[in-house]
Amino acid sequence: KQEVTQIPAALSVPEGENLVLNCSFTDSAIYNLQWFRQDPGKGLTSLLLIQSSQREQTSGRLNASLDKSSGRSTLYIAASQPGDSATYLCAVPEVSGYGNKLVFGAGTILRVKS
Amino acid sequence: DAGVTQSPTHLIKTRGQQVTLRCSPKSGHDTVSWYQQALGQGPQFIFQYYEEEERQRGNFPDRFSGHQFPNYSSELNVNALLLGDSALYLCASNPRASTYEQYFGPGTRLTVT
Numbered sequence: 693k694q695e696v697t698q699i700p701a702a703l704s705v706p707e708g709e710n711l712v713l714n715c716s717f718t719d720s721a722i723y724n725l726q727w728f729r730q731d732p733g734k735g736l737t738s739l740l741l742i743q744s745s746q747r748e749q750t751s752g753r754l755n756a757s758l759d760k761s762s763g764r765s766t767l768y769i770a771a772s773q774p775g776d777s778a779t780y781l782c783a784v785p786e787v788s789g790y791g792n793k794l795v796f797g798a799g800t801i802l803r804v805k806s
Numbered sequence: 807d808a809g810v811t812q813s814p815t816h817l818i819k820t821r822g823q824q825v826t827l828r829c830s831p832k833s834g835h836d837t838v839s840w841y842q843q844a845l846g847q848g849p850q851f852i853f854q855y856y857e858e859e860e861r862q863r864g865n866f867p868d869r870f871s872g873h874q875f876p877n878y879s880s881e882l883n884v885n886a887l888l889l890g891d892s893a894l895y896l897c898a899s900n901p902r903a904s905t906y907e908q909y910f911g912p913g914t915r916l917t918v919t
Contacts, residue, residue, distance in 0.1 A: 728910075
């Protein structure tokens with residue numbers, strides 16, 4: 693059974709700092725890993741998807757890395773801004789039979805102070 | 807191109823009542839999944855529908871049931887509501903032949919009093 697853990701649970705940083713969010717998973721046989729952003733009370737916005745054959749994926753100030761063998765992924769946010777304040781979730785698909793479900797971590801709550 | 811849509815946005819129900827939530831998948835997607843997200847937690851998988859059948863189910867009681875229509879839209883039904891059913895309910899869709907990337911809707915906030 694796949695389990696996903698995110699560290700830290702919460703993070704508060706001043707504006708402009710570079711920061712790293714961590715995600716670990718127990719079963720390394722994954723197809724991909726997805727990072728999401730969630731604003732309070734809202735749905736999930738996909739930030740980055742890394743395929744199992746990739747090691748990195750970049751979008752603007754965001755960079756996500758994947759190390760399948762160690763069961764880890766990191767989301768790097770450069771030059772953080774107050775607008776980056778949100779909960780960040782990582783998820784991996786768990787495939788069985790006809791279906792596939794996403795298994796999520798509990799998220800990291802990020803606050804960027806101006 | 808419309809993304810995943812859900813209705814209603816918010817809902818308040820009383821314990822013991824029944825509720826129906828609705829989801830329309832992103833254009834071109836035929837697989838719909840439902841997730842429950844309690845406050846402060848990550849989303850938990852409820853079930854997934856493809857070709858109008860439930861294909862996979864998470865650890866949720868039979869009070870949670872669903873349906874998928876020929877146009878791929880879906881409903882989530884919850885009977886005999888409990889206080890613990892209060893949560894954000896998220897719908898996600900993906901094309902069947904995909905690399906398992908799922909696209910999420912804005913969610914329905916259910917409050918049970």
